[in-house]
Amino acid sequence: MKWEGVSLGVLSALFRKIDPREIVRIVRDRPTGAYARRTWFLYEWLMDARLDLPDAGKVKAVPVVDPRQQFAPESGPLSRRHRVRNNLPGTRWFCPLVRRTPQLERYVHMRLGERxxxxxGRTHPDVVRRAAAFLLLEDSQASFQIEGEHPTPDRGLRWGQAIGEAGQRDLAIDELVRLQELVIGDSRFVELGLRTEGGWIGDRDRGTRDPIPEHISARPDDLADLMRGAVEYGRRTEQTAVDPVISAAVLSFGFVYIHPFEDGNGRLHRWLIHHVLARAGYNPPHVVFPVSVPMLRRISEYREVLRSYSSQVLPLVEWRATRRHNVEVLNETVDFYRFFDATAHAEFLYGCVEETVMRDLPREVAYLEGYDEFSRRVQEEVADMPDQTIDLLSRFLRQNRGKLSRRARTREFERLTPKEVEQVEALYASCFPSEAPEGAGYRNTADP
Known part of the structure; x- marks a missing residue:
């Protein structure tokens, strides 16, 4: 506790092995000691048991988690019995913790939401509206691509709408089930709701079709309690001063490790990020940070972060293959999903938020402002073209690095004179001094 902070998983495993009288002896030896009282509180909190000890006397209360070491509220409800303040961010059913690292401290001090x-705030409202619409669609598409899926346009738009509405409803298991049905689309072949069988991620043996897991999910018997704990954690984050990106990383990655549903877990994992940030008012009003886009760009790092914990847990899970080629977990594993160190996950998510704020958002705004300037000047200085024609012209120019290709000159824009082509190319270069955002040219820019 003094040097490494609180590790709930280690303490839970330890408390199950030692004689409770050991804790009693520690407290009796130093009844006013801060570490003794914190240990006493954590034993009774984790084990849901009361030790044979009288309540602590009058002594200064201390927080259970040192907020200088780990991300936690500065204070919390006072436990008069132990004279400690319970500033744990979750409950005994879901409470991963994040260590304060130099990298996370740097991210927090950047105040990316304010940036x-x-x-x-410096952008015209119409440009903000169009940028928000595109970023929302882009996040929806990237989220499906991460899963290796190519949804129909209608399905992609529906999920984009769900992302845009994140944070508008209270977090609840029923709400997550509703979203699961929405993201899956055709639910005839998928059991909706909490799993009733094992869950795993990995490959199959080609001969037997038995699992070769890289990750084994929580046992079905533990799902109801784990999900109640995760939902309560999400609700508590709205009432504490813990950094929203940290809380979003804990909840979303905890959810994907639990893997409560048969299908749809990955996209709901990323939806939870949007939910936490929106409830905290972290992102600007009506604008979704498209965190799935940098996640897709950094897909190898994303997968490595997920594996970093799964690879530690997998050797500790005892399992066997079932007749239906699923997994059946044979030992107690609930602590692996409710208590884990989410520091690497928080650093990764914060890196994605930084990319969104410092790169994607300003480049999209700059592109739209450049496009509007290009459109206006083409109509004023070259030819009075319809909006759709100007949009097509800008696409051709962008695809060919600001030059109109021979094909475009002889077909779609054969009516432009050589002088007008030179004018258009010069206008494009002045309106787009730097390269436009990836993918920005492949949409109706005038009204996405």
Whole structure:
């Protein structure tokens, strides 16, 4: 506790092995000691048991988690019995913790949410609206691509709408089930709701079709309690001063490790990020940070972060293959999903938020402002073209690095004179001094 902070998983495993009288002896030896009282509180909290000890006397209360070591509220409800303040961010059914690292401290001090609002505060509302619409669609598409899926346009738009509405409803298991049905689309072949069988991720043996897991999910018998704990954690984050990106990483990655549903877990994992940030008011109003986009760009790092914990847990899970080629977990594993160190996950998510705020958002705004300037000047200085024609012209120019290809000159824009082509190319270069955002040219820019 003094040097490494609180590790709930280690303490839970330890408390199950030792004689409770050992804790009693520690407290009796130093009844006013801060570490003795914290240990006493954590034993009774984790084991849901009361030790043979009288309540602590009048002594200064201390927090259970040192907020200088780990991300936790500065204070919390006072336990008069132990004279400690319970500032744990979750409950005994879900409470991963994040260590304070130099990298996370740097991210927190950047105040990325405020920076995003500053960028948009200097931007015309119409450009903000169009940028928000595109970023929302882009996040939806990237989220499906991460899963290796190519949804129909209608399904992609529906999921984009669900992302845009994140944070508008209270977090609840029923709400997550509703979203699961939405993201799956055709639910005839998928059991909706909490799993009733084992869950795993990995490959299959080609001969037997038995699992070769890289990750084994929580046991079905533990899902109800784990999900109640995760939902309660999400609700508590709305009432504490813990950094929203940290809380979003804990909840979302905890959810994907639990893997409560038969299908749809990955996209719901990323939806939870949007939910936590929106409830905290972290992102600008009506603007979704498209965190799935940098996740897709950094897909190898994303997968490595997921594996970093799964690879530690897998050797500790005893399992066997079932007749239906699923997994059946044979030992107690619930602590692996409710108590884990989410520091690497928080660092990764914060890196994605930084990319969104410092790169994607300003570049999209700059592109739209450049496009509007290009459209206006083409109509004023070259030819009075319809919006759709100007949009097509800008696409051709962008695809060919600001030059109109021979094909475009002889077909779609054969009516432009050589002088007008030179004018258009010069206008494009002045309106787009730097390269436009990836993918920005492949949409109706005038009204996405």
């Amino acid at each position: 995003a609002r500053e960028v948009l």
